[in-house]
Amino acid sequence: MPHAELLALAHRIALEAGALAKRRREEGVTVAASKSSPVDIVTEADRETEQLIRTALKAARPDDGFFGEESGAEKGTSGLTWVVDPIDGTVNFLYGIPHYAVSIAVVEGEPDPLTWTALAAAVVNPASGEFFTATAGGGAFLGRTQLHVAPAVELSQALVATGFAYDSGERGRQGSVISQLLPSVRDIRRLGTASLDLCFVASGRMNAYFERTLSPWDHAAGALIAREAGATVKGLGDAAPSRDFILAAHPELALRLERELVRLGV
Numbered sequence: 001m002p003h004a005e006l007l008a009l010a011h012r013i014a015l016e017a018g019a020l021a022k023r024r025r026e027e028g029v030t031v032a033a034s035k036s037s038p039v040d041i042v043t044e045a046d047r048e049t050e051q052l053i054r055t056a057l058k059a060a061r062p063d064d065g066f067f068g069e070e071s072g073a074e075k076g077t078s079g080l081t082w083v084v085d086p087i088d089g090t091v092n093f094l095y096g097i098p099h100y101a102v103s104i105a106v107v108e109g110e111p112d113p114l115t116w117t118a119l120a121a122a123v124v125n126p127a128s129g130e131f132f133t134a135t136a137g138g139g140a141f142l143g144r145t146q147l148h149v150a151p152a153v154e155l156s157q158a159l160v161a162t163g164f165a166y167d168s169g170e171r172g173r174q175g176s177v178i179s180q181l182l183p184s185v186r187d188i189r190r191l192g193t194a195s196l197d198l199c200f201v202a203s204g205r206m207n208a209y210f211e212r213t214l215s216p217w218d219h220a221a222g223a224l225i226a227r228e229a230g231a232t233v234k235g236l237g238d239a240a241p242s243r244d245f246i247l248a249a250h251p252e253l254a255l256r257l258e259r260e261l262v263r264l265g266v
């Protein structure tokens with residue numbers, strides 16, 4: 001398997017970080033601070049989990065860069081950067097909803113989702129124990145089971161996941177698009193964790209996922225897992241996925257869904 005050593009490191013550290021996050025959840029979770037808005041929160045467990053990941057990566061690969069949600073970025077000299085969301089689905093984690101994930105990806109090139117090449121990815125849901133992985137060219141897996149996206153369906157048969165911004169104005173605009181899309185698809189799901197939404201597309205549990213205003217660490221790992229399972233993972237038009245827009249689906253459905261979303265003014 002290509003990049004096997006990078007994946008093994010991501011796998012080991014994600015398991016350790018997931019075990020810590022699960023322990024902290026069982027002990028009780030409180031808000032440590034808010035960030036971009038009063039509902040964009042961080043917990044001490046987010047910070048502690050990222051510190052565990054950052055320390056373990058530094059010990060194993062001291063020349064690599066780091067780009068994490070809670071502790072920021074540090075350039076490396078190896079050409080590789082680890083892109084980390086220590087607890088993706090923070091609000092689910094805060095409320096005790098068992099649908100959150102440790103998301104770790106390693107990318108080549110600048111830590112910019114518009115230009116990087118993801119090499120290996122690990123997404124673990126500590127509450128369920130489900131562990132999604134992928135390497136570039138090596139396929140995507142849930143445990144040892146290889147993943148494949150669901151076959152193409154018409155838009156009207158598509159189960160579509162999405163998410164909403166922490167900014168109330170943006171949420172209003174996103175709600176307007178969703179209310180217009182809803183009659184055209186099978187149904188909508190808003191599960192609250194982008195990395196797992198992308199893994200659900202990879203495993204055929206969702207037909208499609210799209211969202212605006214994601215941070216790089218939200219989708220770095222899940223995007224590789226979905227792509228390696230046969231999904232198209234893209235931005236608008238010819239763009240790569242980014243804060244502006246991300247969509248993941250079977251290639252034929254991706255075209256249909258993007259065309260409809262653009263028509264609705266996504």
Ligand code: LIP
Nearest residue numbers: 088089090091163164192193194
């Ligand atoms: C979350 C994403 C989710 C999005 C939320 C939030 P966080 O990331 O996973 O898809 O809808 O607004 O951005 O903040 O829990 O790391």
